[in-house]
Amino acid sequence: xxxxxxxxxxxxxxxxxxxxxxxxxxxxxxxxxxxxxxxxxxxxxxxxxxxxxxxxxxxxxxxxxxxxxxxxxxxxxxxxxxxxxxxxxxxxxxxxxxxxxxxxxxxxxxxxxxxxxxxxxxxxxxxxxxxxxxxxxxxxxxxxxxxxxxxxxxxxxxxxxxxxxxxxxxxxxxxxxxxxxxxxxxxxxxxxxxxxxxxxxxxxxxxxxxxxxxxxxxxxxxxxxxxxxxxxxxxxxxxxxxxxxxxxxxxxxxxxxxxxxxxxxxxxxxxxxxx
Amino acid sequence: xxxxxxxxxxxxxxxxxxxxxxxxxxxxxxxxxxxxxxxxxxxxxxxxxxxxxxxxxxxxxxxxxxxxxxxxxxxxxxxxxxxxxxxxxxxxxxxxxxxxxxxxxxxxxxxxxxxxxxxxxxxxxxxxxxxxxxxxxxxxxxxxxxxxxxxxxxxxxxxxxxxxxxxxxxxxxxxxxxxxxxxxxxxxxxxxxxxxxxxxxxxxxxxxxxxxxxxxxxxxxxxxxxxxxxxxxxxxxxxxxxxxxxxxxxxxxxxxxxxxxxxxxxxxxxxxxxxxxxxxxxxxxxxxxxxxxxxxxxxxxxxxxxxxxxxxxxxxxxxxxxxxxxxxxxxxxxxxxxxxxxxxxxxxxxxxxxxxxxxxxx
Numbered sequence: 001x002x003x004x005x006x007x008x009x010x011x012x013x014x015x016x017x018x019x020x021x022x023x024x025x026x027x028x029x030x031x032x033x034x035x036x037x038x039x040x041x042x043x044x045x046x047x048x049x050x051x052x053x054x055x056x057x058x059x060x061x062x063x064x065x066x067x068x069x070x071x072x073x074x075x076x077x078x079x080x081x082x083x084x085x086x087x088x089x090x091x092x093x094x095x096x097x098x099x100x101x102x103x104x105x106x107x108x109x110x111x112x113x114x115x116x117x118x119x120x121x122x123x124x125x126x127x128x129x130x131x132x133x134x135x136x137x138x139x140x141x142x143x144x145x146x147x148x149x150x151x152x153x154x155x156x157x158x159x160x161x162x163x164x165x166x167x168x169x170x171x172x173x174x175x176x177x178x179x180x181x182x183x184x185x186x187x188x189x190x191x192x193x194x195x196x197x198x199x200x201x202x203x204x205x206x207x208x209x210x211x212x213x214x215x216x217x218x219x220x221x222x223x224x225x226x227x228x229x230x231x232x233x234x235x236x237x238x239x240x241x242x243x244x245x246x247x248x249x250x251x252x253x254x255x256x257x258x259x260x261x262x263x264x265x266x267x268x269x270x271x272x273x274x275x
Numbered sequence: 276x277x278x279x280x281x282x283x284x285x286x287x288x289x290x291x292x293x294x295x296x297x298x299x300x301x302x303x304x305x306x307x308x309x310x311x312x313x314x315x316x317x318x319x320x321x322x323x324x325x326x327x328x329x330x331x332x333x334x335x336x337x338x339x340x341x342x343x344x345x346x347x348x349x350x351x352x353x354x355x356x357x358x359x360x361x362x363x364x365x366x367x368x369x370x371x372x373x374x375x376x377x378x379x380x381x382x383x384x385x386x387x388x389x390x391x392x393x394x395x396x397x398x399x400x401x402x403x404x405x406x407x408x409x410x411x412x413x414x415x416x417x418x419x420x421x422x423x424x425x426x427x428x429x430x431x432x433x434x435x436x437x438x439x440x441x442x443x444x445x446x447x448x449x450x451x452x453x454x455x456x457x458x459x460x461x462x463x464x465x466x467x468x469x470x471x472x473x474x475x476x477x478x479x480x481x482x483x484x485x486x487x488x489x490x491x492x493x494x495x496x497x498x499x500x501x502x503x504x505x506x507x508x509x510x511x512x513x514x515x516x517x518x519x520x521x522x523x524x525x526x527x528x529x530x531x532x533x534x535x536x537x538x539x540x541x542x543x544x545x546x547x548x549x550x551x552x553x554x555x556x557x558x559x560x561x562x563x564x565x566x567x568x569x570x571x572x573x574x575x576x577x578x579x580x581x582x583x584x585x586x587x588x589x590x591x592x593x594x595x596x597x598x599x600x601x602x603x604x605x606x607x608x609x610x611x612x613x614x615x616x617x618x619x620x621x622x623x624x625x626x627x628x629x630x631x632x633x634x635x636x637x
Binding site: 170172173175176177178179180181182183184186187190191194195271 | 336337338357358359360361362363364365367369371373374375384385387388389432433436442
């Protein structure tokens, strides 16, 4: 027990840093959202939830985050399977392709997407030159563009946890299933997929948390036209000078993030308990 | 069960591996491999790691594709049939139990994959679990089982689907010695009762001798000898087989003289007579099984200094070092021999007919 205490001391610098820089301001923010004139009150929350516009922003934020997570999952799963079976140079190429874009700033990537999506952008030029459409389609400033851009930026956070789980899986398991008469589809549904679920849960938790609180990507791709919770937070603090509203929205975002983390670790535990 | 009489080629083949070749990244693992197994036979592929035995097993199972040749099962070519339609089951070294399923669910897996009606699955599963004495563990997660229990589940999981051929890749290597011997006896009688055709892959010659009717000794992608355990032991066809199957004393020598069918072989430890008629001047390897060497003079005699006398229970192993050279001779005498001192001079003698001779590889 004493030894453990000594080792615990090593965490002290990190803990105190986080406490001062992160936890304390967060706590003050939380307190602010529950106070009116120094009194405890839920009034700010009542005001927030009774406003139809705020509700539409909350709903859009959740919907965009969920669809971003879904799109990322659909793209990431096959990628992760391919990576888990790759070796040598191919694996290196895959990993670099996953990790390198993370070093490119999110602003740059969001701008890149806006170049692709804008009225006379790359995608519209391509569609028109192929004769698929005659006039440019409005893509920038739409929710679809936002979801595609966000899924692209957050893709590594979905691929890597799934890849890690699949890589660990004993390659004899699908072979054993095959030798027991299981078709490729049966093997996938009954062996590979259930065993990869912890990675899927982790990846979804990462991407959903990131997508629910993203600020730069929606600012650049959809702009002010369609607000999300984090854009609304920034607006309340910077333009409306309504700190109480900003604190309230931040707290709501925090609650969403914490429930995603707790929910996913509960789910991962439940999945892990069986194996 | 038919008695298996050595390598007779007229035996009707149930599994027939014809001219199979395989290379990985340009390195040939095996070429022109022929291998036949009769129905109901228990066969072992025995060899050191890297000899190609696991590759051959995987090719038969359909988990690895062959570059050349054909696999015939009961006269039907299955070379291009995918693994899941071959009805050949594999017990892996790691058992490869599904970690997210219970014992019963693991056993039921093959039945579900074959779309056996739900109502028929439960009785089959409980019958299979009973067979391997694992009924009490049906609802446990497999991670909670010991190595021996996991192996039983792996066996139940393949037996329940009634495969046409069972392949076992080092099935006992993860178990400790005592448990391994028990499981070998159990599994052998289980397979016999069901008249199952099975191929074991192993690097352990005792295991191969214990479980199989015939053993194929493999070396560097080739089968050196395919014979019954007793034939393999008594008449190994190459120095490799002699070395790999059972203990033996080995000496190098050169043929000095041939008189009829007996050769005089000059070794560093003295003259040795052996059956055969190789050309004079041929370099040879001589082998003698330790239990065929006696203390005292024989038709061949070499005087040695006793290096060690190890009492192994039912027998005592005498390690001698020859006077003239540093050849190590091994002699096994039945019972417990006491009063032997290290450093003592003794004579090791053996018969001419018990001397195995192989042309030395260059």
